[in-house]
Amino acid sequence: MIQLYFLSVLCNGVAGYALFAGGDRENARFSINNPVFYLVLGIICIVTGVLKLLSPAEKGIPILGDLIPAAAGIIAGLMLIFGIYRQNTSEKSGELDRLGTSLMTFRKPIGIGLMVVALLHFLLPNALFL
Numbered sequence: 001m002i003q004l005y006f007l008s009v010l011c012n013g014v015a016g017y018a019l020f021a022g023g024d025r026e027n028a029r030f031s032i033n034n035p036v037f038y039l040v041l042g043i044i045c046i047v048t049g050v051l052k053l054l055s056p057a058e059k060g061i062p063i064l065g066d067l068i069p070a071a072a073g074i075i076a077g078l079m080l081i082f083g084i085y086r087q088n089t090s091e092k093s094g095e096l097d098r099l100g101t102s103l104m105t106f107r108k109p110i111g112i113g114l115m116v117v118a119l120l121h122f123l124l125p126n127a128l129f130l
Contacts (some may be wrong), residue, residue, distance in 0.1 A: 011045045015076035016114030042080030049073030072117045
């Protein structure tokens with residue numbers, strides 16, 4: 001479906017920019033630093049990633065054709081939602097916090113990678129892994 005293709009490119013690009021450029025989240029009404037924006041974008045990225053795995057954009061190999069953009073969208077969504085969870089929770093110990101700390105230290109490189117995946121997926125729609 002072309003709608004999922006467009007939504008995947010858009011979500012991966014915006015989530016990559018949000019992870020790369022997002023700093024301290026303020027309580028602005030309409031800003032990329034708004035926690036509600038991060039939550040909604042994270043949910044949309046996860047749903048789009050799962051739907052991309054189930055229905056490929058072109059008639060080809062169903063799983064391999066959209067594997068990298070779908071996995072990137074799912075990872076971006078989980079990182080965005082986990083960032084909101086870490087910001088709002090008062091307990092800062094345990095396995096989940098250690099996992100989150102190690103993931104969030106690579107927030108900027110993952111953001112750049114997401115923007116590259118979005119650009120390559122936009123420019124090369126018929127590539128085997130994109």
